[in-house]
Amino acid sequence: MPRPTASSSFARGRAPPRPAAEAELGSDPSSSPAAADSSMASLIERATSTTAPAVDPVLLRAIKSSARASDAAIQDAFRLILSLMSKPHSHVRLLAFSIADELFMRSKLFRSLLADSLDGFLPLAVGFRRANPLPPPTASAALLRKAAVQALERWHHLFGAHYRQLRLAVEYLKESARVHFSGLRATVDARAAREARMQEIYAAKVEQLRENLASIKAEIRSTMDEIRNGLEIIRAEYKKFEGYVNDEDAEEEIASMSMRSIRMASLMAGEWVPETQENEAVFDALREAHRLLVSKHLVTVQEWITVLVRVNLPDNRFRDSALKDFIDVKNEIRAVRDRCNDLGLDLDNVHRRKSDQEEEDNEFWVEGNIEAPNRARVQSSLDVASTSKDTRKGKCVVGAVSDIGKAPVAANGTRNLDPQKSELFAKAPVLPWSSVFDRWGSIGDAHVNQRGLEVESHWGRVDNDATIPAAKIAELNVHCSIYREAPVEILPCHAPLKKGGLCQRRDLKVCPFHGLIVPRDTEGNPIEQNSGSSDAEVNPVEHLDIGGHSNEVNGNSDGDYMEETSSRTTGVNNDYGDMAGTRDLGKITAEQLARQAIKNVRKREMDRKAQERAQRARIRQHNEDVLRDAALASTSHSAAAYEQPPGAQGRRGRRGKAKAPTLASMLKKKVTTKDRIAERLLNTRATDATIREVSHNEDMSYREAFPNQW
């Protein structure tokens, strides 16, 4: 369709058509056939007066084709859409907006028209002004807002350069109204920009690499050579060392044979070379080199590889060769590192090892021998250290050493002691650690400065020879133990419940619902021990009480008390067992039978009551249903809300067929029966209401008491 060329010659500077002129055009019957106008109007009317979520594509196509026909049709459509956009109904606005979007993307005239009135159009579509937010159907309003913001972003991207109004609108919404744009385009742009920047950096790096590739490689190679040499030297040293170690072992008499054997086993397992003072320097150098290799060279090589992989260069030859080199170097480094690890050189953390060793030298509690702390110190420090080292590394699997921490006495002490002593050990109580152990078993005086450290006290002169008399020490070391109440485990009632399952109430003696708590089996039936006598029913609880208590006391650290209680419990147990045994047979008597009978009668009575109650509830339910049906039938309003059987509809005499949802119904709140009743109650007079309520209450209570089926 050819446009008037006069206007397109001043395309950019077209004066916006004055509203007056527009109106003229619209109403002028001589210009473009009135039929087209009316069809456009009716098409848009039809397209926007549905509750469908989107415009019917057929209608939309028709609108587009008729808009394409003439400028007047577009002006007409624009005016119509503008008027529809100001309707107080978000769904209408949503549909109108989608049409506007279609036309905006296609027609230049529509674009210029809309751009000129964008400042009025936008608040209606986005609703950013607090004074006039988007109208009611909130779902549609949210959709409209989202669609409008998205469309605006698209428009801005496509036509922003040609319409200052679009730029202005987007800027205003972003900066001042703080409307959140999804900004898909922006993120894509930003990512591309970032990518480009990264490429630049990579290219620069590669240039740099081109210059000093050789030096980097040389450096790494030299470090690796250093390590290899170091390993060689150690291996050579070890040949001599082997003999020395054996000698040492021989001359030093180590009590624990097991330790020795373990150590030898670990030595056999890998070609492990122990570190001694002789080869310490080599080890240090080795560690240094290893650390350099792993923490610096390996990391740099990996970095370079990532850079080379990511970079995009016009000339890829250098990149490929460098990449290949680096991968080779990386593999080499890995090989060296693995070799070091295989050899069991703990090269990673030198400092930790050193400090560990120092600590181990000082500690004397490791072996946990209370009786003879000296013995542990007599044992060679080397041995102790190496043992613990081995365990830490986990190279040798030693069962004997693994439980050191758990039970020191059992593990080490008993091994080579006479059976009498081990018996004593078994009896001995386990005490929590305290300072008492410092002076366990000694009865002499003690030095005040028991550690023997020479401390310059700034408080004044210190008497190094001061002693504490033994009596005082005994007074201070009086052993006390704190009584801790044993946590009593209260057993659940476990009586069977009507609804199934067991009663989980935990009461001490009596369950408020099921009476005395008796031991029961898994289905809740009482295990009839000695029926009738209350004594027996209470008994198990008591018994359990005592049992729990004694267990706890076992854990506690008082020897003779424990013994006493344990013996007492066993006594009780025995007692009880005897009693049960004797009474069990004799006591299934008439008394028991009678109890059962009473129980049965009661149960039947309860069942009957429950049945009655259920019946009454059913009747009440039925009555309410009838009432509700009657209420529904009496109001015409609820016809649309509820589906009714056809007969009921006919009786109502209103419109027979179910109404399709209309635009107005979207705005209307769903009225429930409850709302209606509440409204009616509010509307009628207060006295009326109260009278009715009183009578209603009476009625209800009556109905409650004497339910009749209506």
Place this chain on the structure above:
Amino acid sequence: MWMDEVRGRERGELRARRFQAGARARRAASLALSNRKEFATPHHGAVNSLQVDLTEGRYLLSGASDGSAAVFDVWNATEYEAGFIAKHRNILLVDKQHQNGHRFAVSAAVWYPVDTGLFVTASFDQYVKVWDTNSTQVVMEFKMPGKVYTAAMSPVATTHMLIGTGTADVQVRLCDIASGAFTHTLSGHRDGIMSLEWSASSEWILMSGGCDGAIRFWDIRRAGCFQVLDQSRSQLGKRPPLVKSAVDNDHTDSLGPSPSTRSLAQKRAGISKKSSPALRKIQNLTHGQMQQRLHPGLSSSQNRATAHYGAVTGLRTTTDGMYLLSSGSDSRLRLWDIDSGCNTLVNFEAMRLQTGKPLQLAVTEDPSLVFVPCMASIKAYNLWSGTTFRTFRGHYELVNCCYYSEQDQELYTGGNDRQILVWTPSTPAFTEMEDHDKTLSGADEDNWSD
């Protein structure tokens, strides 16, 4: 018609002046939001004041509510977006970060009328500051007794360099840049002064509009105000036709308040409409032997006259200095004859104006159009008929100020949405851009895929 005019000019039928005026009027009539030119706003608050310098017509000075003032080059863009959108960035900015920047909103920013080396800003922090443009330093500052609503310098002054300032205080103060002191304190208003305007024809005449609704004329050579505009004193038409006797009686100084012409005008007004007794009384008074006493304190009824119901928010004289436009918080625009002091009874069509803020109006040079910020839009009214000529819509929030650059026939508007918009004639001044546009606007074409 355009070609006709050129032909007429060629043949000498059309004088240069008229040709120029015709071209200007035509361009002014076709103003629209410019797509080619935009100012990147550096402000974070509402733009309160806009002025292009009076010497070159090149530098736009803006003052904003965040306490900042900026200068833009109107002619040369700092960058071009998408090839043809000229983006003008500020070439100078003084804001709160500046060591002597204003702490609160800048209510007015005006150029020193003689050159662009100085500009003056007035702010709600009770200071009026004079800035050196080149070093962006404060060269002088005046502490005021209250919030400063407006500041004005006379565009025609040759013998003084006074800044008229209107504050929340009732007095108009004149600050002298030469001495750094207040030279005048003009009392008469009963409330703060929202707008000030120097006469465009006489450097001694200052007009002030107050929150009490009065517009007072001051001759700064004399004590007191010599005229209080009264909305009920009116005349029909532009100016009463000159009567022989009046011409005979008239002084040579037509700008000064000549009692005889005024009384004549009053008489004419009184005759032309049903004169109220009060008016008649004034006339009698002026007619009598009290003629020598021009001090308006003489007549309390005249002294209490109001020009608007509510505050006078904006004043603007036409460039020929004969008429004064005033806007008030009663949403009215009034056109006054300065000489006679009469309301000309031009009925400007319905408008709604901001009430709490000074407004900046703009008038074209041949007084034919007046631009008024009406809430979120700017309306152009025909000055003589009062009909709406055009409504400029583009701002998203209230518009505070507009400035019409006579030289380029461009309208600059500033509003609460922080934007400074440029409205240019849609007939381009330079036509060589046209084919450039052709290539670029290819994207903005009809695109009917179905």
